[in-house]
Amino acid sequence: MPPTLASLVHHSALKLTVRAGADHLDVPVRWAHVSELADPVPYMEGGELLLITALKLDAEDPEAMRRYVRRLAGAGVVGLGFAVGVNYEEIPKALVDACAHEPLPLLEVPRRTPFLAISKAVSAAIAADQYRAVTAGFAAQRELTKQALNAGPEGLLTSLAAQVDGWAALYDASGTVVAAAPDWAGRRAARLTGEVERLRERPAPASSVVGGPEHEDRVELHSLGTGRRPRAALAVGTAAALGTAERYAVHSAIALLTLTTERSRSLHAAEQRIGTAVLRMLLAGEPDHARAVAGDLYGGLLDAPFRMIVADAVPGARAATAAGGDRLGTLAEALEAAAARSGEAVLVVPEGARLV
Structure with a gap:
């Protein structure tokens, strides 16, 4: 967890005291910033604990303090630290009332606590939180890699869903859900096929976010492939936006699934090349060599003698096929039926496959 105002108040070395806004101390602190400007808002990014001594402020003017505090709160400043014993021996009532009305947490900083000590405490807490997130991310990466090697994409998705406290799904190139975790997530993922189609129209790598606070969940979609x-x-x-550790886990899953996808593509191409080589050997009358090359990949090959019929549609006939039905498909069905009646086996090679 990042540092909060509450964690700074409970920091034993800082000795901070809450003077207003005690019910709003759980807000994260992104940084501690010192500014004595009458209007520091142009230099704020939001999430800061602003530290002041009221050097250039009339901290006893109620109207001026209301405007000052309202500006700070509107800029996203999460707290105000006021050093006593410098320009004021105690925090003026006008500032306390303005912070209580907004409400903006007001912390009294004792004279013996330098602002630098507060900045160091915030910086150390932020660094520790980032280190925990990176460490958790590396642990998630190791677990995802282990699951990908031992259980494939299904195991990886199961681990990823646990890491992000949500669900995960994998789509193939056509946008069909091929795996999801937990099991119920398949139905949710199937409702996003339209979004996946739109994502596929963009050059890879691409990503998009679906849903948000008004939806049942927030879904990130990421394309896979090189x-x-x-x-x-x-x-x-997930129910909310991903944190740093969860982001590491998702990026690791993207890398691993991309490797798996590209590896599957390469293996498929290699299998096609082996199949082409085996078929060439059979056509050349070398069944023994064909069996040696095929190995266990295709199982037992047909024993000679065997017969082969090759049918192809000429370019002019393809248009007629599209208009009048799948003639090659009808021929294939007839061949399979005849082979079944005679006790023979038949191999149908789809259009586009390379024979020689």
């Missing part, structure tokens, strides 16, 4: 066209997509659904 080419210009995505090979697959990953969906990650």
Whole structure:
């Protein structure tokens, strides 16, 4: 967890005292900043604990303090630290009332506590939180890698869903859900196929966010693949935006699934090349060599003698096929039926496959 005003108040070395806004101390602190400007808002980013001595402020003027505090709160300042014993022996009532009305937490900083000590405490807490997030991210990466090696994409998705306290789903190149975790997430993922289609139209890598506070969950969609066209997509659904550790886990999952997708693509291409080589050997009358090359990949090959029929549609006939039905498909069905009646086996090679 990042540092909060409450954690700073409970920091034993700082000796801070809450003077207003005690019910709003759980807000995270992004930084501690010192500014004696009458209007420091142009230099604020939001999330700061502003530290002042009221060097250039009329801290006893109620109207001036109301405007000052209202500006700070509107800029996203999460707290005001006032050093006593410098320009004022105690925090003026006008400032306390203005902070209580806004409300903006007001912390009294004793004279013996330098602002530098508060800045160091905030910086150390932020660094420790970032270190915990990075460490958790590396642990998640190791676990995801282990699951990817031992249980494949399904195991990786199960681990990822646990890491982000949500759900995860994997889509193939056509936008179909091929795996999801937990099991119920498949139905949720199926409702996002339209979003996945839109994502696939963008050059990879691409990502998008679906849903938000008004929806049942927040879903991040990420394309997978190294080419210009995505090979697959990953969906990650959570109740809220991802934290640093969860972000590490998602990025690790994207890298691992991309490797898996590209590896599957390469293996498929290799299998096609082996199949082409085996078929060439069979056509050349070398069944023994074909069996040696095929190995266990295709199981037992057909024993000779065997017959082969090759049918192809000429360019002019393809248009007629599109208009009048799948003639090659009808022929294939007839061949399979005839082979079944004679006790023979038949192999149908789809259009586009390379034979020689």
